[in-house]
Amino acid sequence: MSDEQKQATGSAAGRRRRRKRGSGPRSAGSGPAGTPQATNAQPLGSAGLPEKQVSAPAGGQGNAAQPGSNPQRRGRQPAPKRPPKKPPAEPRIGVGCIVLRGDEILMVREKGRWSLPKGGLDAGELVQQGAIRETYEETGLNVELRELAFVVEFQAKTWGHHLQFFYLGREVGGTLGPRDPDREVQEAKFIPLRLLREYLRFRPRLVALETWLRERRPRHFVFDLDREPAMLRTRRRVGEKDAVVSE
Numbered sequence: 001m002s003d004e005q006k007q008a009t010g011s012a013a014g015r016r017r018r019r020k021r022g023s024g025p026r027s028a029g030s031g032p033a034g035t036p037q038a039t040n041a042q043p044l045g046s047a048g049l050p051e052k053q054v055s056a057p058a059g060g061q062g063n064a065a066q067p068g069s070n071p072q073r074r075g076r077q078p079a080p081k082r083p084p085k086k087p088p089a090e091p092r093i094g095v096g097c098i099v100l101r102g103d104e105i106l107m108v109r110e111k112g113r114w115s116l117p118k119g120g121l122d123a124g125e126l127v128q129q130g131a132i133r134e135t136y137e138e139t140g141l142n143v144e145l146r147e148l149a150f151v152v153e154f155q156a157k158t159w160g161h162h163l164q165f166f167y168l169g170r171e172v173g174g175t176l177g178p179r180d181p182d183r184e185v186q187e188a189k190f191i192p193l194r195l196l197r198e199y200l201r202f203r204p205r206l207v208a209l210e211t212w213l214r215e216r217r218p219r220h221f222v223f224d225l226d227r228e229p230a231m232l233r234t235r236r237r238v239g240e241k242d243a244v245v246s247e
Contacts, residue, residue, distance in 0.1 A: 091163040092120065092162050093164075094121065094165070095119065095120075096166045097169040099139075099170075099171060104190040104193065105190065106139060106189075106190055108138045108139060108188045109185065109186050109188075114201075116166065117138045118164065137185075139188040140176055141171055141175075141176060142174040143169030143172060144169065146167070148165065149166045150166055150208045150209070150219050150220070151219075151221065152205055152208045153221065154204045154230075157226055176188060201231050203231055204221060
């Protein structure tokens with residue numbers, strides 16, 4: 001090859017190298033000075049082709065878990081809702097006192113009927129405090145409580161549910177005579193125990209009192225007055241058994 005041919009071939013190769021170096025498109029991700037730039041190019045697979053993107057089905061969620069769903073519980077039925085709880089029972093609380101003078105017992109006449117000194121418990125009041133207060137208001141006597149005598153619980157559709165606590169009390173002062181602020185008590189007096197059934201006619205309270213007078217130990221008496229009589233039908237002497245009671 002002559003020198004002229006070698007020179008022409010070298011000039012053509014140089015022009016090709018310059019064109020390849022400067023005239024081609026810049027590589028993606030490089031700026032004018034080779035600085036990387038953001039690009040929207042798709043990632044390439046192993047063959048140099050863009051990878052396929054998994055498209056979401058209609059609805060837009062794809063295979064992603066639904067909010068609040070648990071794949072492990074898929075297919076289970078939701079637990080049935082529990083019925084609302086009933087409000088707690090609220091029996092009417094009553095408190096009273098047994099005061100003895102030898103063979104006599106303190107009684108009060110309220111609305112035409114004779115009974116033991118008793119009344120309803122005030123809000124925020126302790127049971128024993130209520131028994132002392134009610135005894136003073138209905139009889140005028142100040143008492144000191146000694147022990148729990150008995151508890152009477154009874155219920156009836158017409159009266160509702162009642163729970164009454166009676167204590168043995170000892171006189172410590174006062175003057176016999178009603179001091180009821182509601183003026184529902186007309187009289188207070190001591191009566192012979194042998195005449196108890198001629199005065200006290202409410203059967204649950206009478207049975208509880210007679211049992212305590214015999215045994216002198218605390219018991220819990222329960223009566224369902226929708227199934228058994230509430231009032232004493234026949235007069236009996238004190239000490240005779242009138243009904244079955246529960247502990």
